[in-house]
Amino acid sequence: MTxxxxxxxxxxxxxxxxAVLVPFLPGLSRKIWMLALPxxxxxxxxxxxxxxxxxxxxxxxxxxxxxxxxxGLIFGYIFLxxxxxxxxxxxxxxxxxxxxxxxxxxxxxxxxxxxxxLVTLFLFWEGTAISSVFLIWAAGTPQALAAGQRxxxxxxxxxxxxxxxxxxxxxxxxSIAFESFDVTSLAGLLIFLAFGIKAAFPLxxxxxxxxxxxxxxxxxxxLSAFTTKLAIYALARGFAGTExxxxxxxVMAAFPIVFALMENDFRRVLAYSLNSQLxxxxxxxxxxxxxxxxxxxxxxxxxxxxxxxxxMSMGAVLMRTGTAKGSELGGLYRSMPxxxxxxxxxxxxxxxxxxxxxxxxxxxxxSASLKGEYFVTWMVLLFASAGAFLHSGFRVPFFVFFGRDSxxxxxxxxxxxxxxxxxxxxxxxxxxxxxxxxxxxxxxxVKYEAYTxxxxxxxxxxxxxxxVVFVVFLRMGQLPSLQRAINLDVDWIWRKPVAWIxxxxxxxxxxxxxxxxxxxxxxxxxxxxxxxxxxxxxxxxARTRPSGSMALxxxxxxxxxxxxxxF
Amino acid sequence: MANDRPPFQPDQTPDPAEIPRKxxxxxxxxxxxxxTVKLLNYALFAFAILLLLIDPxxxxxxxxxxxxxxxxYGLYPLAACVAVLxxxxxxxxxxxxxxxxxxx
Numbered sequence: 265m266t267x268x269x270x271x272x273x274x275x276x277x278x279x280x281x282x283a284v285l286v287p288f289l290p291g292l293s294r295k296i297w298m299l300a301l302p303x304x305x306x307x308x309x310x311x312x313x314x315x316x317x318x319x320x321x322x323x324x325x326x327x328x329x330x331x332x333x334x335x336g337l338i339f340g341y342i343f344l345x346x347x348x349x350x351x352x353x354x355x356x357x358x359x360x361x362x363x364x365x366x367x368x369x370x371x372x373x374x375x376x377x378x379x380x381x382l383v384t385l386f387l388f389w390e391g392t393a394i395s396s397v398f399l400i401w402a403a404g405t406p407q408a409l410a411a412g413q414r415x416x417x418x419x420x421x422x423x424x425x426x427x428x429x430x431x432x433x434x435x436x437x438x439s440i441a442f443e444s445f446d447v448t449s450l451a452g453l454l455i456f457l458a459f460g461i462k463a464a465f466p467l468x469x470x471x472x473x474x475x476x477x478x479x480x481x482x483x484x485x486x487l488s489a490f491t492t493k494l495a496i497y498a499l500a501r502g503f504a505g506t507e508x509x510x511x512x513x514x515v516m517a518a519f520p521i522v523f524a525l526m527e528n529d530f531r532r533v534l535a536y537s538l539n540s541q542l543x544x545x546x547x548x549x550x551x552x553x554x555x556x557x558x559x560x561x562x563x564x565x566x567x568x569x570x571x572x573x574x575x576m577s578m579g580a581v582l583m584r585t586g587t588a589k590g591s592e593l594g595g596l597y598r599s600m601p602x603x604x605x606x607x608x609x610x611x612x613x614x615x616x617x618x619x620x621x622x623x624x625x626x627x628x629x630x631s632a633s634l635k636g637e638y639f640v641t642w643m644v645l646l647f648a649s650a651g652a653f654l655h656s657g658f659r660v661p662f663f664v665f666f667g668r669d670s671x672x673x674x675x676x677x678x679x680x681x682x683x684x685x686x687x688x689x690x691x692x693x694x695x696x697x698x699x700x701x702x703x704x705x706x707x708x709x710v711k712y713e714a715y716t717x718x719x720x721x722x723x724x725x726x727x728x729x730x731x732v733v734f735v736v737f738l739r740m741g742q743l744p745s746l747q748r749a750i751n752l753d754v755d756w757i758w759r760k761p762v763a764w765i766x767x768x769x770x771x772x773x774x775x776x777x778x779x780x781x782x783x784x785x786x787x788x789x790x791x792x793x794x795x796x797x798x799x800x801x802x803x804x805x806a807r808t809r810p811s812g813s814m815a816l817x818x819x820x821x822x823x824x825x826x827x828x829x830x831f
Numbered sequence: 832m833a834n835d836r837p838p839f840q841p842d843q844t845p846d847p848a849e850i851p852r853k854x855x856x857x858x859x860x861x862x863x864x865x866x867t868v869k870l871l872n873y874a875l876f877a878f879a880i881l882l883l884l885i886d887p888x889x890x891x892x893x894x895x896x897x898x899x900x901x902x903x904y905g906l907y908p909l910a911a912c913v914a915v916l917x918x919x920x921x922x923x924x925x926x927x928x929x930x931x932x933x934x935x
Contacts, residue, residue, distance in 0.1 A: 287838070354874055359838035404841025407934070480842050525919040526926070543929045586844040598849065598860050634893045636911040642895070643907075649907035651915060666862055673851040721882065721889045725904035733912035735872055750933075763903045 272318040274330045275305040275340065276375025276388065279347065283367035287360040295355055298363060302347040303375065316380055322825050325440055328380025335561065335707040339497045340378045342565045344371065345691075346489035346572060352554050353576055355483040355682035365398035373490035377497055381440045382430040382455075383727030385498070387456075389426055390819050392491055393419030399483030400475055408478040414755075415475035419491075419546065422461040427818060429454030445502045456503060462495035462746050463546065464539050466515045470755035472539055473523070477531040477588075481579040484531055488538060488575045489568045496545045496564050505552025513550055514641045516545030518831060521651035526744050526751050530660050531578050532590045534571065537614065539658040540648055541567045547645065548629040551726055558706040565702060566613065566621035572654065573610035573688040577603050580677035580685070583662055590659075590746040595669030603677050604665040606685040613692040615657030615727060616649060621692045623723060624699035624714040631712070649723075650730040657727075658734050663746060770796050879905065 282301040289297050314337075318330030347370040354366060372391030379385040393416060400412035433451035434440050445452035464472045472492070476484050502510060517540050524536035526538065540564070548560030582588040582602045597604040609620070616622035626649065633642040676682070695702050699714050737743045773792050861867055883902045891898050898904075 357840075359837055359839035402839050403839065449861055521915055522919050522922055525916065526923040583842070584845065585850055585872075588848065595860070595862070597862075634895075637894050639883055639895060646904075646907065647911040647915075650912055654915070656913060669853070669860075669863075671853045673853055674845075675851065718889055718891055721885065722891070722904040725882045725902075726908045727885070728875065729905040729909040730912050731875055732879050733876060733909055733916065739872075742920070743916065744923050749927045750930055750932050751923065752928060 267477065271309075271313065272330055273308070274375050274378055275312070275344070276371040276373070276378065278308060279367045279371030279374065280306040280391070283364045283371065286364050286367065294360070294363070298351045298367065299348070301367060302344045302351065302370070303575045303738060305347075305371075306341070306344045311338070311639060314689060318380075322383065322605060322822065325381075326433075328441070329384050330378050331380030331442075332378060333592055334705075335497070335501060336377050337487060338561050338565060339493065339708065340706050341375055341407050341705070342568050343374045343377060343490065344493075346370070346568050347696075348483070349572060349684045349688055350486040350489065350653065352379050352687070353485055353681055355679050355680040357480075357482055359412075361398060362482060364482060365395050366394040366482075369399070369486065370490060373494045376494055382426070382442050383432065383440055383444050386426050386430060387819055387822055389462075389494075390420070390816075391425045393423055394816070396487060396491060399487055400479045402483060403478060403480045405478070411475045411478040414759075415471050418461060418471040420527065420533075422458045425454050425461070426628045428456035429458060442501065444504060447506050447508065456506075458493050458513075459498045459502065462491055463499060464492055464495075464516070464542055465512055465546075466519060467754055468672065469516070469520070469539050473520075473532055473535040473753060474755055476535040476538075477529050481583045485572055485575045485579055488534070488571050490536065492542055492570055493564050496542060496549070496560065499546065500549050500557060502558055504549055504557055506550060509546050509550025510638060512549075512643055513543045513546030514644045515543070516540070516546055517648040518644050518651070521648060521655060523650075523753065524655035525659070525753060526745055528589050528749060530590055530593075530664060531575065531582070533590075533655055533660055534574050534578060537574075537652060538567070538571050540652060541571065541614070544626060544629050544786075546643065547641055548632060551629075551638070553632055553633050553636065554708040555635065555710060556629060556632030557714070558708055558710045558712075559625060559632055561706050562625035562628055562702055563622075566625040566692070569688050569691050569695070570610045570613035570621060574614065574660065574684060576681065576685045576688065577607035577610060578660070578664070580681050582672075583681075584674035585672055589748065590663045591748050593670050593672070594667045595665070596672065596674065597665040598675050599673040600665070603685065604661065604684055606682075606689045607661045607665060609692055610688040610829065611657045611661045615653035616723060617696075617727065618715070618720050618723060619693065619696045621695040622652075623696055623719075624702065625695075626718055627714055627723070628710070635768070646726065650726050653727050653730045654734055658731060666695060720826050744817060751819055774824070 272499060281302045282297065282304075286294055286613040312330070312332050315333045316331050318328060320327050320329065339777045342690065347366075348525070350366055351363075352368065357363065358620050358810070360400050369392055372388045372395060376385055376388035376392065378431040379388055382418040397412045397419070400408055400415055429451045430440060431453065433445075435453060436449070445455050447453055448455050459638070461468045465637045474790060479487055499509070518542075520539040524533045527533045527536060545560045545563050548563065563739060578588050580600070581593065582598070585593065585595065585596075613620040630645050630649070633645055675687070703710050703712060734743075777789050777792060883905050886902050886905070
């Protein structure tokens with residue numbers, strides 16, 4: 265019977281349950297335990313049979329807590345690799361809060377990948393939201409606390425929409441299976457929206473660039489791997505071939521480029537460039553052919569690795585200099601040569617240089633858009649490829665490690681960080697040199713020849729001419745200037761006008777009440793104060809609790825029932 | 832019990848005074864050599880021209896006619912990158928705010 269029980273055990277739960285022990289383990293044993301958890305989960309995953317496993321009945325709902333198939337497996341593999349790299353990168357961090365948050369976050373994301381029904385998906389979906397915010401809050405700055413609050417509000421909203429959609433879907437069809445949905449039905453549209461928030465669709469993207477740059481040094485690395493790629497997986501599972509995704513992904517690949525080029529905080533540049541890379545994957549899902557879906561999965565794998573590597577190198581710089589702002593940095597290759605080299609490998613990968621990972625995955629999606637004759641999308645993706653080289657491939661390493669010398673000579677990154685970066689860099693090059701290994705693991709095994717003369721020459725043309733433009737603009741002093749400043753994005757709407765209106769209403773209410781008799785006015789004002797305190801723009805209740813607490817109660821209730829059904 | 836320490840420690844920003852700085856007698860790095868940088872630039876431009884010259888030798892298989900125009904894969908990114916950098920400058924002038932804009 266033990267075998268049966270084990271064969272139905274979700275790999276994500278290994279890390280979530282393992283995380284509970286972390287605070288109680290002293291010193292070295294804690295590190296070994298944390299490193300062992302993703303390895304254990306990986307070994308367990310390799311041993312699982314494919315199919316619908318982990319079935320249990322909750323209320324009158326039949327849950328499938330473990331669905332193993334090729335689409336899930338590839339995301340599962342890369343999530344566990346990313347967890348391991350994240351833990352290695354994090355080894356020097358003292359305490360246990362970030363460590364526990366990392367494991368629960370990664371475990372929830374992995375659990376969500378293997379969720380076969382919407383209720384299980386919802387539980388893990390909320391798990392990622394609630395655990396990941398601690399990676400932002402742990403930075404401890406007032407900006408991080410505020411950004412974390414905004415982040416968790418958005419994330420939990422996504423979960424609430426998913427929950428509502430699950431209920432509607434169940435009511436209409438009697439099924440909670442997590443399969444493909446029709447975006448023209450109400451439930452399908454809501455699920456689409458819930459996934460779209462986490463995938464950072466245009467206009468819903470602002471939480472990504474708002475929160476990630478405020479996270480801790482290690483937190484940003486871990487955040488960059490999971491939430492958005494989970495959403496990509498969910499879209500690929502639920503909405504493959506949904507045509508509206510093609511224009512959405514096309515816009516998504518293009519518009520962050522402009523913001524990335526203006527931005528001074530290089531961790532925010534990376535958040536924008538991550539957003540642009542997600543656009544490629546969304547296009548792949550929208551096209552919906554075997555080739556394009558394989559391209560999405562491959563690009564997700566490569567993107568976890570190179571984006572993680574870039575965030576790691578910026579994290580190392582941030583840790584050693586206290587800033588990741590382009591205006592303050594420059595010339596660091598002299599004292600941080602290894603970090604600089606790893607950053608360049610990440611940059612070459614995101615730019616899709618031949619022999620680096622981005623080249624073998626991005627070309628699948630671009631080829632799919634070419635084969636499907638999506639002209640505008642294809643043109644925009646070519647532009648976005650050149651753009652990726654401008655903002656992340658050239659601009660980031662150049663202004664941090666080369667360029668104008670800042671005079672700073674910080675020490676090289678700690679050994680554990682270098683190790684994590686080294687493994688990620690090795691995988692970036694490994695996939696680029698031997699793409700067959702990755703291709704064999706894709707949802708539908710593709711026979712694709714990435715290294716044809718045509719692909720290599722055209723890609724080199726794109727990159728070299730983008731470099732020419734960069735160099736010419738640089739020499740003429742015409743690049744967007746690096747100065748200590750921020751750029752407005754759509755989150756301005758709720759951080760300024762909406763906040764003003766809410767504040768104005770509060771004052772108007774107080775004035776109105778003061779017109780009443782003194783006694784009622786006083787009572788009324790007290791009420792207004794209480795309301796404002798609890799529900800006003802700065803009130804914690806208004807910010808996160810009404811949706812947050814309900815989601816938490818729901819999650820707790822469901823977990824309790826699940827626990828009951830186990831025994 | 833390993834719990835005598837606080838659960839976490841916010842990232843410590845290094846004291847600016849403690850970050851090592853350039854020493855007065857530091858030998859110049861390779862990027863300080865103007866000739867090297869110039870050579871690199873010329874190599875890049877030469878490579879770009881070479882890629883344009885060999886372009887007709889590479890057969891392209893795509894369905895769109897524009898792809899078969901000589902040098903499309905070089906000249907289109909060239910134009911697009913110039914355009915996006917100009918847009919970024921213009922938009923930057925409109926959207927740029929002080930760093931404490933949201934904290935005020």
